[in-house]
Amino acid sequence: MLLRRFFRFLSKDIAMDLGTANTLLYTRAHGIVVNEPSVVALDAHSGKVLAVGAAAKEYIGRTPQRIRAVRPMKDGVIADFDVTRAMISYFVRKAITGLRLVKPSMSICIPTGITQVEKRAVIDAAMLAGAADISMIEEPMAAAIGADLPIHEPLGNLVLDIGGGTSEVAVITLSGVANTQSVRIAGDAMNLAVQRFMRDAFRMEVGDNTAENVKKIIGSAMPIPNAPILEVSGKDMVRGGPRVVKVTEAHVREALREPVQAILEVVLRALEKTPPELAADIYRNGMLMAGGGSLLKGLDEYIARETRLKVFVDKDPLTTVLRGTAKAMLDRETYRSVFIN
Structure with a gap:
């Protein structure tokens, strides 16, 4: 000993x-x-x-x-x-x-x-x-434990973890995973969507770090009143030189529409496959969001509206x-x- x-x-x-x-x-x-x-x-x-x-x-x-x-x-x-x-x-x-x-x-x-x-x-x-x-x-x-959810009890706990590479939804009860769904669309896919939008809408290439910063500053899943207009630097695809364009919150919201929809759909699939007793618990208690992707402005509100669930983001989702x-x-x-x- x-x-x-x-x-x-x-x-x-x-x-x-x-x-x-x-x-x-x-x-x-x-x-x-x-x-x-x-x-x-x-x-x-x-x-x-x-x-x-x-x-x-x-x-x-x-x-x-x-x-x-x-x-x-x-x-x-x-x-x-x-x-x-x-x-x-x-x-x-x-x-x-x-x-x-x-x-x-x-x-x-x-x-x-x-x-x-x-x-x-x-x-x-x-x-x-x-x-x-x-x-x-x-x-x-791990996210459920980090957020102090009652994982040992006979209750349904719904968790959405949006990382860099994957978005995972799990129903957790009695220390086990009763149902899980995942999609390989998350924070990185959002960055790529911003880069693709900049190419298509402005004929301009931006780097990975620039796309990530645009997402963090004015990225959103729902309209944001009085959002700032961001000046974004990149490479002009026609002339080949440097270029600066003004990008709005509405631009980035449109860019992120597909990955946001994919994340919503994986939540809906998980709910569809959840047994009725656990579904009743989830309706009462709501869904936890964790991971860096959960910080996208308005994403919790958007998922709450579409699923009619209470949705709450962990206090520090990057470390949950x-x-x-x-x-x-x-x-x-x-x-x-x-x-x-």
């Missing part, structure tokens, strides 16, 4: 949200210690890692030929194994300071419905990055999933049943 307590004292338990857009790490001792973009800058010739996270994101759209900015996660799963392993290694080293006598145990949240091969890739990447052992929890379950993963990691006796093989 004393030996086990001693090694627990030495161990560095880490909870990780390995996201398409951002990666977050939490340690028992210090809370959230990493919250950075899931981006790696590489030397195009040697493959050497030049920068990771926020520093690497600055390279996107600006890199000389000798540097590649890579996003190794796509649609919530690993798209480039070696780069993901290097990214996790960097973040783990950043998270764990001081003497490292024992390898960390890691609890990692994953999308629902991913394949065994995709799960194995996450495990292998984390182990090669220095983890001693791995536990996994599905993201909607990580907080839930950490909470389960720190109290394994209570949350043992939520971890998956």
Whole structure:
């Protein structure tokens, strides 16, 4: 018993949200210690890692030929194994300071419905990055725990988690997922929709970071009174030189119409497949929204109008999933049943 307590004292338990857009790490001792973009800058010739996270994101759209900015996660799963392993290694080293006598145990949240091969890739990447052992929890379950929903009770809890690569809806009851639906349309798809609209409407190309900023500043799912007009810089597709155009909230709302509709439809599919008893609970209690995509202005109001549900966004939707993963990691006796093989 004393030996086990001693090694627990030495161990560095880490909870990780390995996201398409951002990666977050939490340690028992210090809370959230990493919250950075899931981006790696590489030397195009040697493959050497030049920068990771926020520093690497600055390279996107600006890199000389000798540097590649890579996003190794796509649609919530690993798209480039070696780069993901290097990214996790960097973040783990950043998270764990001081003497490292024992390898960390890691609890990692994953999308629902991913394949065994995709799960194995996450495990292998984390182990090669220095983890001693791995536990996994599905993201909607982690979001429900992070938002303090009563997951152990015989009640239906509806969760919508909109990340960078996927939007997932789950009905959670008695510590399990009763029904889940997902679509690989989320924050990244919104950015691409803005870029496509700028090409079609203005004959102008804008980079990933510019599109994301436009979405954050004036993106919306519902009309917003007195919204600002944004001056957006890009490349003129006809003349080839730089150009600035004025973009309104209505422009961006039109650009985002298709991804917003796709997210609504996955919610409607989940509701359609929910048993009547749980549906009654959901009607009374409403739906939780989490993930960075839930910050799109008016999205909660739009989904509430179309589903006739009460919809509430978590107090800090960017960290909901990580907080839930950490909470389960720190109290394994209570949350043992939520971890998956």
